[in-house]
Amino acid sequence: MGEQVIPEQLLADCHLLGRFQASTVLLHRNAAVPWFILVPQTPLCDFLDLPDAVREEVVCQCVSISAFIKQELGFDKVNFAGLGNVVPAMHLHIIGRRPQDACWPQPVWGNLPEGASYSAEKLRDWQTRLARRTGLQPASPADHE
Amino acid sequence: MGEQVIPEQLLADCHLLGRFQASTVLLHRNAAVPWFILVPQTPLCDFLDLPDAVREEVVCQCVSISAFIKQELGFDKVNFAGLGNVVPAMHLHIIGRRPQDACWPQPVWGNLPEGASYSAEKLRDWQTRLARRTGLQPASPADHE
Numbered sequence: 001m002g003e004q005v006i007p008e009q010l011l012a013d014c015h016l017l018g019r020f021q022a023s024t025v026l027l028h029r030n031a032a033v034p035w036f037i038l039v040p041q042t043p044l045c046d047f048l049d050l051p052d053a054v055r056e057e058v059v060c061q062c063v064s065i066s067a068f069i070k071q072e073l074g075f076d077k078v079n080f081a082g083l084g085n086v087v088p089a090m091h092l093h094i095i096g097r098r099p100q101d102a103c104w105p106q107p108v109w110g111n112l113p114e115g116a117s118y119s120a121e122k123l124r125d126w127q128t129r130l131a132r133r134t135g136l137q138p139a140s141p142a143d144h145e
Numbered sequence: 146m147g148e149q150v151i152p153e154q155l156l157a158d159c160h161l162l163g164r165f166q167a168s169t170v171l172l173h174r175n176a177a178v179p180w181f182i183l184v185p186q187t188p189l190c191d192f193l194d195l196p197d198a199v200r201e202e203v204v205c206q207c208v209s210i211s212a213f214i215k216q217e218l219g220f221d222k223v224n225f226a227g228l229g230n231v232v233p234a235m236h237l238h239i240i241g242r243r244p245q246d247a248c249w250p251q252p253v254w255g256n257l258p259e260g261a262s263y264s265a266e267k268l269r270d271w272q273t274r275l276a277r278r279t280g281l282q283p284a285s286p287a288d289h290e
Contacts, residue, residue: 046223048204048211048239056201059193066193078191081226085242085250094193097230105230109252 177260
């Protein structure tokens with residue numbers, strides 16, 4: 001497949017961290033919680049509509065991001081969701097949560113107050129650790145902006 | 146495994162529709178949207194922590210409910226999520242959505258106004274069709290209450 005096109009609204013809200021096989025990994029700019037978004041390269045909109053083999057590959061990518069959140073970032077809880085009511089193109093949320101965070105126990109959508117931004121150093125650090133741990137192909141720093 | 150214990154808070158909010166192999170299917174009492182909740186029989190809390198084989202079985206059950214929502218109830222969009230910030234025991238939301246619904250495009254959690262209730266006839270009808278289509282073992286009518 002060719003270069004994946006990511007919806008403008010997601011790019012406006014997120015840093016582009018890198019790519020897996022047939023998917024792109026974003027990180028929401030609001031650093032209040034570690035909010036990763038996996039964008040599978042598919043014309044389908046809903047996670048539960050994916051063909052079995054594709055879905056299993058996509059889930060494994062989500063599992064690897066969840067393991068990064070838990071084992072490297074120290075979160076006990078991960079919220080997982082595919083909604084797409086506002087941006088129809090399929091994108092899956094993988095979000096580290098803890099009882100002390102900015103909108104616990106509410107879901108993040110519509111409830112997360114504006115938070116700090118990520119530094120360029122932090123983004124590079126997470127990219128490096130994700131690449132080592134999950135096989136993510138890091139995007140170039142220019143793509144973070 | 147023995148009889149599955151469903152958290153009280155979920156039972157308070159939901160009708161018990163029936164059981165799959167190693168999971169229970171609930172339906173939120175608020176009939177404003179078709180909001181199914183699958184409760185896998187597992188001590189784990191987060192969907193992305195399930196062992197591969199268990200996760201695949203659980204996802205297939207969710208796929209069958211999503212297909213029911215789309216093909217039998219006529220919805221184009223299904224939201225899927227595993228959150229568990231309030232009720233830690235694993236439960237997965239499979240929710241039919243449409244642009245005309247009561248909280249579109251917001252997610253349902255915290256945004257869905259109180260809606261109509263399901264009639265006993267509607268519950269029986271959905272149970273029957275789910276049983277035919279997905280292999281759900283229907284709960285007895287007394288369990289709906």
